[in-house]
Amino acid sequence: MDDMTIDVAIMSGVEDGTLLEMALSANGSANDQGWTLSIGRREENDVCLRNDTYVSRYHALIHFRDGKWYLEDCNSKNGTFLEDQFEDARVSGTVPLESGQLFRVGRTWLRLQS
């Protein structure tokens, strides 16, 4: 694989507007299956949300497999949600994620931007 990149944009909270640039060669873990980025409150996460106490230490994972993005909740206490017209839909297990689609980890909204 070439060195691919994806931006994770923080869309709410004190860091609203921050763009975190992720590169396959520098962030996350990659193998034959694909590329995985971790989200959580602890420093060692690829996307570290230290300012949101509703985020678990290891909260969620973003996977890239076969050209598609997926979002996985790691049994977080306060949940991971996808934006929906009426009520945010809680993620259980792994669900497809579109680039540009908003999702919420704890109380922080995020989205992927290519």
Add this chain to the structure above:
Amino acid sequence: MAKVTLGDILINARQESIRMRHYYLGVEHLFISLLEIQGGLTASLLESYGFTPRYIVDAIRRVAGKGNRQRLWAGMPNTPRADIVLGIANDLALDDGRSEITERDILTAILDEGAGIPVRVLRRLAIEPEGLIDRARSSSSQPITGMTPSYLRIEFGSGFDVSTEIPEDHLFVMRRMFQTSARIRIERRLLGGHSSAALYVVTPYGVEGGMQSPLVVKIDHADSILEEAARYEAHVRSTLPPLTARLEDKPTTVETSDLAGLRYTFVVDADGKSRDLREAAGSLSNLGEWIQKSIYPYFGKTWWNQRYPYRFPVWTEYDWLLPPLLVLDYLPEHDAPPDAVVVRDPVKIHQVRDLDYGAPVVIEDFTVIRVYRDLNSIQLTIGKGTEASRRAHKILVRGINLSEFAFFRGEIVERMVGRVYETRAALLMQALSALIPDFDGADDTIPGSEHLVRLPNPLRRYESLLEEFCNGSLSKIHGDMHLGNILVGANNTPFLIDFAQTRDGHTLFDWAMLELSLLNETVMPAMSGEWDSVRFLIGYLALINQGQEIPGTAPEIRRALMPIQAVRAVAERCLARPSAWGEYYIALAMAAMRAYGWETISLGARRLMFYVAALAFHELREKKPDDGAETRTTGGASGSFDAP
């Protein structure tokens, strides 16, 4: 418009941030600060789209969520996005050769940046930021809504009852709503239900003088109206028969009050008249047949007949009909005594049932469903599960300083402390006392009719019923099916209006509601309101329950109860299992428990409602366990199993 400086906007934005425990300055706080400018550009523009500033503020707060309980940083930093927005606003002012940043600059910058929470919320409400920018640019500094179309002539139809005065703020909503018309004629006021909403039949006239189709105008609190519009989009629009009352256009809001209005199309009968079923009931030659052969098949196709098996604990569908579980006086959190009772989901009713006045209570993870700004009160519920269960276990908290603490609809309150002011048991007993009972309301049974010497006392039964399971079915339901919401149009075509409660719910609830409404509106007026005549009538309802004919010796009662039998015929077709009537009595008992407390219906009708509940509890006791209602055998979700 008063000149509002950037300094003022920032001060208000920071206050909003503190109210929300955010402690940073974000785009959402800037936008809310703009919305709070009285008669400001932002507020006026959004009102022209049909949204009150308060509604938008709450929608933004819901997305942003309340912040952490502890501060994690000092001071109040700007978010990176807020810095970008303020930078754009500054450039806009400089381009214009101004040294001061205005409201318009900040609004334009927020919309132009395009990715912040406010813009996302506006998009969800189908307001495109691009269009809003154009309107923000082109509008003069005069607030748009300032032009009150007072020239609109309002007339009254010949059938209008002039003794009922229309409140000035209702007229104001109608002036705004029909501002493109030359004049309107208010034909009549439809009698509302138990809610605060008002319904009018209005005929608008075009500028050329042409009469247009009459409309039903509904006026209520802006929150309810905007929610009804959203509900209509979600549940109703695609499921209505082709010819029926439809929602026209966006809701109309005004800046002078918390009210808003909606318009429904309405097709009048051949004489140009329009009637709700309350008035039409007398002139329909066979009301029962009309219910069975018109309303039911007309709406049934997409509503009640699209039903699925649905097994539910009774409280999830019906707890919301009852008065609040608790009314609390707010206490600052640090005053929580160590012995306070903690209430959280799953709620254990027996834990709070007998709490004394002044007992300390901590509620955890409840959802705010209503903010009463003028009363400094908020109403909370458990906010989880189905649409009805989300409204279950209401708790009213009084005495909150709402200017200091922000609460918004949909907010989850992790912890709140209060002292008991009222319990549900006390509220229900007070409502019974208001009926001046000729029996002891604390007894297990109450006097019955000729053949049923004693009936169960609903006040002693409802709690255990809430814990039982019901085998029923789930479908789209109207949710508030009383005679006032059923209109009769041309060729006696049925129309339903008022979709504020429309949802997926227990199918039989609509029919139980209609039965109660028929009893109130068509049966009770012919009777005296004395307890004895109520018990006399209950004897006949017991016959209907047993599937027996009303004897020919009572022809009047027989005729009066025919529509009730028609409702039962429909209900029978909607039963989840043939002749398992338990689920219907559950719906009837709980709906009647609510109705006996309604002050909008006559004393006699309320007494009848209490007895209808008693009779339904009697029937439930007679039924076998698997007959719709089931006695719990194992500790389920709520785990409050009382030993018999």
